[in-house]
Amino acid sequence: MTPATLLAAGLAAEKKSAEVTDWAARVGWLVGLALFVALVYWLMREGWKWRGTLQGDLPELPSAPDDPGPARLSMSGRYHGSTTAGQWLDRIVAHGLGTRSRVELTLTDAGLDVVRPGATDFFVPAAQLREARLDKGIAGKVLTEGGLLVVTWAHGERLIDSGFRSDHSAEHNEWVDVINSMINNNSTEGAER
Numbered sequence: 475m476t477p478a479t480l481l482a483a484g485l486a487a488e489k490k491s492a493e494v495t496d497w498a499a500r501v502g503w504l505v506g507l508a509l510f511v512a513l514v515y516w517l518m519r520e521g522w523k524w525r526g527t528l529q530g531d532l533p534e535l536p537s538a539p540d541d542p543g544p545a546r547l548s549m550s551g552r553y554h555g556s557t558t559a560g561q562w563l564d565r566i567v568a569h570g571l572g573t574r575s576r577v578e579l580t581l582t583d584a585g586l587d588v589v590r591p592g593a594t595d596f597f598v599p600a601a602q603l604r605e606a607r608l609d610k611g612i613a614g615k616v617l618t619e620g621g622l623l624v625v626t627w628a629h630g631e632r633l634i635d636s637g638f639r640s641d642h643s644a645e646h647n648e649w650v651d652v653i654n655s656m657i658n659n660n661s662t663e664g665a666e667r
Contacts, residue, residue, distance in 0.1 A: 526665055529568035529628060530639060532629040542584040542597075551554035551640040553590055556614040559604075559626050566612035566634060570594035574614075581652065585618035586625065588636075598627045600660060606653035608646055612637035619642035623649050 507647065558564040558573040565572050575593040579586065586598040604627055608620040615622070623638045623646045640646060 476540045481639065511518065512619075522572070524643040525572075526564070526567045529566055531630070532566070532632065533567045535569050535571075535594060535629070536599065538587045539584055540599040540607060542580075542582040542587060545579075545580050545582055546656075547579075547581040547645075549579045549638070549642075549645055549649065551577055551579070551638055553588065554612050554637040554639060555592075555624065556634050557613050559635045562609075562611055562635070563613050569635075571596075571634070579638060579649075581649070581656075583656075586627075586653075598625070600630075600656060603653060603657050604626045604628060604633060605657065606650045608650060609637070620646065623648075 497523040555574060556566045558566065567573075572595050575588075578589040578591075580589070581587075583600065585600040586603065587595075589595045590596065597630050603625065606623065606625050609622050609624045610617055610619045610650045612622060612624065615637065617639065620641060621639065623640065625638070627634055627636065640649075651664050
């Protein structure tokens with residue numbers, strides 16, 4: 475045998491096949507990862523329920539009257555949640571106020587009717603409305619400046635900010651003007667009495 479043949483035979487003898495995948499270890503890692511994700515989800519859910527328990531003093535949400543009167547404004551869009559007024563990260567989850575959803579808003583002389591398919595509807599009487607403004611964020615949702623219609627209202631002993639975004643954001647300015655003029659008219663009528 476020539477030296478080249480011996481070298482080739484030696485190299486061939488040293489080659490081994492590639493390692494076979496250790497399926498048991500891979501399955502173990504996947505099961506461990508799935509359990510970790512399930513634990514994190516469960517902890518988030520328990521935190522949400524605990525927040526609802528802490529806010530248990532919040533009274534039931536009012537429902538719309540049988541005859542609220544003619545609509546002054548109406549809008550379809552998204553409901554992004556409610557927070558304690560002035561605390562844009564303190565989300566209120568009691569009575570379904572933390573659930574994001576589609577929304578149909580109707581403003582009448584009686585108040586603001588919030589209809590949410592798949593979530594709890596509620597009504598804000600005109601006497602409970604405190605302010606409307608344009609803002610850029612509410613718990614879990616941040617938009618460009620003025621991209622969110624925020625309505626402040628009283629419920630029980632709390633002031634609540636609720637965030638809405640119209641499908642046509644150009645409507646927001648009109649909503650702010652009309653709601654604030656309603657509030658000013660109601661306060662001047664109450665002062666005259």
